[in-house]
Amino acid sequence: MTTVTVPNELLAIEDWDALEETDANRYWELVDGTIIMNSFPTAGHQFVAHRLVNLLDAQLPEGLVALQHLGLTIEARFPPTVRGPDVVVFSRAQVKLDVARIDPADVQLVVEVVSPGSRRTDRIAKVADYQYAGIPAYWIIDPAAAEGDAFVAYELAGGAYKEVARGSGVITLERPFPVTIDVGALLTLD
Template structure:
């Protein structure tokens, strides 16, 4: 068993960057200067995120890229918040080896794949965080949900998220860029 020493004070972005990741079975985020530890995504969770990133990548306008597991700054000022969406779409020109996270002004879309322990966080806290950061699009994919809420898409309108799509099957959206997603194909595991 790995022992992790968690600081007992709020962290700055510099403190966060200086921490060594000591437990590879956990996935870490920084929320209001506090470390939030989650279970590492399951194989099925990662498969859904990988499929989505691959399908997005071939449909994206030139200059954009869809990547998995890259941090997005929600609030850089103390106490900082950095989230780690399952998929992030941003300009390819921002993908450099020395960039530890993406600034929200560069992000076009974030996607969270819901895990059993993340349902409230993905549907409440992250909606508020991504909206606060001004990210134009937020999608939630929930493999365990009924057909109506397996896929939910939000678009930033007047500073607030508005639900623009929900369901399963083939879903076509025009914003934040034109894209068609077959939700059922993303969530088929056989």
């Protein structure tokens, strides 16, 4: 068993960067200088996120890439916040830089696949964080939600997110780039 020593003070971004990963069964975020420990996503959760990355890659315009589980700096100033969205669509140029975290200015879309323990965080706290960071689009995919709530898309307008799509069928969006998502097929685990 790995023992993790949690600091008893708020961390600066440099402190966060200096921490080593200590538990492969957990995944960590930094929220207002405080370490937040989450369970590592289940196989079904990761399958949905992986399938979404493949679907996005086939439709993304040149210069953008979709990847899973990257750090996203929401606020670098003290006390910092670093989130770990399930899927991030960002400028391909950042891949060449091999950065530790993605800057929100380079991000077009973040996606959270909801787990039983993340429902409130994904639907409330992360909406506020991604909106604050100026991320143009945020999607929530909830495999356990009622059929009409399995997919929700937000678009940043005037500094606030507005809902632009919701459902479980085929959804077509024009922003932040043209894309069509078959939500039912995305969530089918066979």
